[in-house]
Amino acid sequence: xxxxxxxxxxxxxxxxxxxxxxxxxxxxxxxxxxxxxxxxxxxxxxxxxxxxxxxxxxxxxxxxxxxxxxxxxxxxxxxxxxxxxxxxxxxxxxxxxxxxxxxxxxxxxxxxxxxxxxxxxxxxxxxxxxxxxxxxxxxxxxxxxxxxxxxxxxxxxxxxxxxxxxxxxxxxxxxxxxxxxxxxxxxxxxxxxxxxxxxxxxxxxxxxxxxxxxxxxxxxxxxxxxxxxxxxxxxxxxxxxxxxxxxxxxxxxxxxx
Amino acid sequence: xxxxxxxxxxxxxxxxxxxxxxxxxxxxxxxxxxxxxxxxxxxxxxxxxxxxxxxxxxxxxxxxxxxxxxxxxxxxxxxxxxxxxxxxxxxxxxxxxxxxxxxxxxxxxxxxxxxxxxxxxxxxxxxxxxxxxxxxxxxxxxxxxxxxxxxxxxxxxxxxxxxxxxxxxxxxxxxxxxxxxxxxxxxxxxxxxxxxxxxxxxxxxxxxxxxxxxxxxxxxxxxxxxxxxxxxxxxxxxxxxxxxxxxxxx
Numbered sequence: 001x002x003x004x005x006x007x008x009x010x011x012x013x014x015x016x017x018x019x020x021x022x023x024x025x026x027x028x029x030x031x032x033x034x035x036x037x038x039x040x041x042x043x044x045x046x047x048x049x050x051x052x053x054x055x056x057x058x059x060x061x062x063x064x065x066x067x068x069x070x071x072x073x074x075x076x077x078x079x080x081x082x083x084x085x086x087x088x089x090x091x092x093x094x095x096x097x098x099x100x101x102x103x104x105x106x107x108x109x110x111x112x113x114x115x116x117x118x119x120x121x122x123x124x125x126x127x128x129x130x131x132x133x134x135x136x137x138x139x140x141x142x143x144x145x146x147x148x149x150x151x152x153x154x155x156x157x158x159x160x161x162x163x164x165x166x167x168x169x170x171x172x173x174x175x176x177x178x179x180x181x182x183x184x185x186x187x188x189x190x191x192x193x194x195x196x197x198x199x200x201x202x203x204x205x206x207x208x209x210x211x212x213x214x215x216x217x218x219x220x221x222x223x224x225x226x227x228x229x230x231x232x233x234x235x236x237x238x239x240x241x242x243x244x245x246x247x248x249x250x251x252x253x254x255x256x257x
Numbered sequence: 258x259x260x261x262x263x264x265x266x267x268x269x270x271x272x273x274x275x276x277x278x279x280x281x282x283x284x285x286x287x288x289x290x291x292x293x294x295x296x297x298x299x300x301x302x303x304x305x306x307x308x309x310x311x312x313x314x315x316x317x318x319x320x321x322x323x324x325x326x327x328x329x330x331x332x333x334x335x336x337x338x339x340x341x342x343x344x345x346x347x348x349x350x351x352x353x354x355x356x357x358x359x360x361x362x363x364x365x366x367x368x369x370x371x372x373x374x375x376x377x378x379x380x381x382x383x384x385x386x387x388x389x390x391x392x393x394x395x396x397x398x399x400x401x402x403x404x405x406x407x408x409x410x411x412x413x414x415x416x417x418x419x420x421x422x423x424x425x426x427x428x429x430x431x432x433x434x435x436x437x438x439x440x441x442x443x444x445x446x447x448x449x450x451x452x453x454x455x456x457x458x459x460x461x462x463x464x465x466x467x468x469x470x471x472x473x474x475x476x477x478x479x480x481x482x483x484x485x486x487x488x489x490x491x492x493x494x495x496x497x498x499x500x501x502x503x504x505x506x507x
Contacts, residue, residue, distance in 0.1 A: 150341055
């Protein structure tokens with residue numbers, strides 16, 4: 001009975017999405033909306049298949065920018081979170097700046113980045129770092145600071161050094177938080193790269209979409225969006241899988257609950 | 258423990274600790290002999306845990322000194338072992354790996370530390386649970402692992418701060434008998450905190466009653482050791498007299 005319920009739970013979103021797609025297809029096929037305004041799902045798939053190699057080339061560029069940016073963001077976040085956790089002064093000084101950095105509209109900053117760093121790959125990676133850095137850092141710092149004070153006292157009573165308390169207690173405790181942040185960041189990473197490319201460059205899905213839009217090839221714009229969505233979802237589940245593999249004890253809790 | 262030798266391993270001398278300019282505990286004097294089980298009995302929130310934090314070196318007292326084996330250790334950590342009411346097990350570590358934590362901190366290699374802990378699993382009745390994660394254990398079992406970890410740090414002076422306070426009444430009684438059985442095997446010295454009179458009488462050789470604000474020791478009781486083999490002995494007339502005497506001081 002419970003298994004049956006499980007299957008039903010999984011089917012609900014699939015059926016819902018299918019229903020939307022069918023409705024969308026009908027709206028276009030019945031001529032309620034013109035094809036050049038909104039291509040139908042079938043048109044989009046067709047465009048994707050026909051331009052597969054070109055779209056994949058641009059996807060590769062965007063993926064590369066996203067992943068480099070993400071790795072840089074993770075490294076920076078680790079450094080920042082450790083510094084903020086170990087030295088309260090650093091947290092007091094930097095935390096407000098971190099929040100401020102997120103209120104700056106990326107779409108405004110991105111052209112400036114092109115001015116500063118040119119039209120190469122650097123400004124795109126910069127945008128990715130800017131959007132990914134925040135969720136990882138904020139979650140990680142929260143994880144590090146929410147460790148039970150008695151647990152830290154217990155470890156201190158055993159004569160542990162600050163470094164030992166960090167590596168053996170605080171960091172592993174914060175891992176679930178770190179992964180929550182990472183899951184948000186990874187879905188932003190591709191989007192960040194596309195925004196970076198949107199303002200100019202040689203290759204990448206953002207550049208490709210811009211060109212497609214200028215040519216009124218909306219089916220290609222939508223095909224690119226589809227690739228971005230699938231890529232981002234794939235990355236999200238990839239991170240979730242890494243998390244499950246690295247933290248088997250979390251799974252045990254789920255099984256009990 | 259009938260075999261305790263009269264050599265104090267721990268001495269607390271005139272310890273006073275304040276918080277926000279108000280004394281929490283005042284003029285505490287106590288000692289713990291080798292192999293002895295001594296309880297500090299007092300109402301909840303009266304400062305018993307503060308006293309333990311001072312003994313463990315986590316807090317430095319305003320006045321007074323702590324001696325371990327005649328050496329002064331006031332304000333120094335890493336000397337006595339400490340067990341809390343919460344199990345505080347690391348969920349990402351198995352039972353064995355939780356047990357090796359104090360050895361790791363001391364710099365012992367993981368492999369060697371694991372062997373040492375595995376040797377002790379049967380003593381703590383955990384022989385088939387070494388590779389389980391804390392999430393898979395019941396509350397009572399978690400406290401066994403916590404006790405094992407406490408023992409792995411040191412059995413010379415074990416501070417147990419209401420270790421069974423979070424358990425249900427039946428599990429609690431079982432854990433008291435379990436603790437007695439373990440202590441017979443490992444021959445450790447224990448300083449124990451509780452607010453439960455029966456628990457104190459059942460487990461202890463001596464009881465310090467602590468009360469008042471600031472908290473101080475109001476009386477010390479010796480617990481007669483005969484007919485104390487099981488919980489049932491608590492209704493014997495001698496022990497129920499002791500119970501009445503303690504109750505008067507709380």
